[in-house]
Amino acid sequence: xxxxxxAQDEVKRHHHIAGLVTLLSALVLIxxxxxxxxxxxxxxWSSVAxxxxxxxxxxxxxxxxxxxxxxxxLHLVVKEVPNGAGQMAEAFVPASFTMKTGETxxxxxxxYTSMPHTWSSTGLGVNAMIAPGGxxxxxxxxxxxxxxxxxxxxxxxETPCDPWSMGRMGFMEGSVTVVRA
Numbered sequence: 813x814x815x816x817x818x819a820q821d822e823v824k825r826h827h828h829i830a831g832l833v834t835l836l837s838a839l840v841l842i843x844x845x846x847x848x849x850x851x852x853x854x855x856x857w858s859s860v861a862x863x864x865x866x867x868x869x870x871x872x873x874x875x876x877x878x879x880x881x882x883x884x885x886l887h888l889v890v891k892e893v894p895n896g897a898g899q900m901a902e903a904f905v906p907a908s909f910t911m912k913t914g915e916t917x918x919x920x921x922x923x924y925t926s927m928p929h930t931w932s933s934t935g936l937g938v939n940a941m942i943a944p945g946g947x948x949x950x951x952x953x954x955x956x957x958x959x960x961x962x963x964x965x966x967x968x969x970e971t972p973c974d975p976w977s978m979g980r981m982g983f984m985e986g987s988v989t990v991v992r993a
Contacts, residue, residue, distance in 0.1 A: 890904055938967070969985070
């Protein structure tokens with residue numbers, strides 16, 4: 813009888829070990845899923861926020877310069893991006909950027925959506941109308957920003973467009989941080 817009891821104890825030990833291995837496997841799976849969700853959210857945010865591509869031109873338009881004031885160039889894109897709620901929403905990419913006082917920023921906006929937009933900032937004195945475009949025939953609008961005072965200035969699209977995007981930071985609202993040159 814002791815051989816049968818010993819065998820039963822051995823089976824119980826193996827069941828406990830198998831249970832622990834299964835539990836650890838489940839925890840690793842859960843950790844991987846959470847990591848994947850965080851990485852996915854970060855990828856969505858980076859596609860919405862983006863990195864501004866700013867280049868410097870001399871006042872005459874050639875790269876470099878001969879002591880003339882620099883003109884910064886920034887390209888914004890209006891397109892549909894994932895909104896984090898499983899849907900696509902219209903957004904200016906990038907929605908926020910930084911520039912310096914005393915320098916002119918030439919902003920070119922390419923609109924890949926079928927809706928008109930505005931890029932309006934009372935503090936920066938800009939109200940640019942952006943014509944509707946499309947994925948195969950985008951519109952292009954250029955305007956300038958010439959800040960004289962450091963600070964953070966908000967902008968927004970004032971033309972009713974994508975209801976989900978309107979009034980949302982990073983979509984149809986953003987900010988311009990102006991730093992001292």
